[in-house]
Amino acid sequence: MIHGESYKPIIAEAAKMAIGEENIYERVFIFELLKDKNDPNAVAGAVGFSVRQPKFYVFKAKAVLLATGGATLLFRPRSTGEAAGRTWYAIFDTGSGYHMGLKAGAMLTQFEHRFIPFRFKDGYGPVG
Numbered sequence: 001m002i003h004g005e006s007y008k009p010i011i012a013e014a015a016k017m018a019i020g021e022e023n024i025y026e027r028v029f030i031f032e033l034l035k036d037k038n039d040p041n042a043v044a045g046a047v048g049f050s051v052r053q054p055k056f057y058v059f060k061a062k063a064v065l066l067a068t069g070g071a072t073l074l075f076r077p078r079s080t081g082e083a084a085g086r087t088w089y090a091i092f093d094t095g096s097g098y099h100m101g102l103k104a105g106a107m108l109t110q111f112e113h114r115f116i117p118f119r120f121k122d123g124y125g126p127v128g
Contacts, residue, residue: 025057025059027050027051027052028048028049028050028051028057029048029049029050029051030046030047030048030059030100031047031048031049031096031100032046032047032048032100032103033045033046033064033066033100033101033103033104034046034047034058034060035104035105040105041105043061043064043104044060044061044064045058045059045060045061045064046058046059046061046064047059066097066100066101066106067097068093068096068097068100070093070095071093071094071095071098
């Protein structure tokens, strides 16, 4: 069985093998999407900077996947007591992807989706 903490290294190794380690950029903060000058409804890349070095990056792409996560802390959690601060309420899901998408002209849908942890005997958390 693959557990969550083991999943990321497995996927990372597969990505390195598939596209080459020289094509993987880590610790780069993307802050702006670049529009395609020939197609106003398309995104052609992104710009960002390194969080460890004084470097600025401009990425050109045929396709862009915006996978920044949701906006977990926009709503007050339904959990109470010690469950209110559990790690599945990711503090880094700030909604920045929503903002970048809106600035690029995306139509954002399904904002009604919200994570609600299930409660079960002797615990609570993301299950199922």
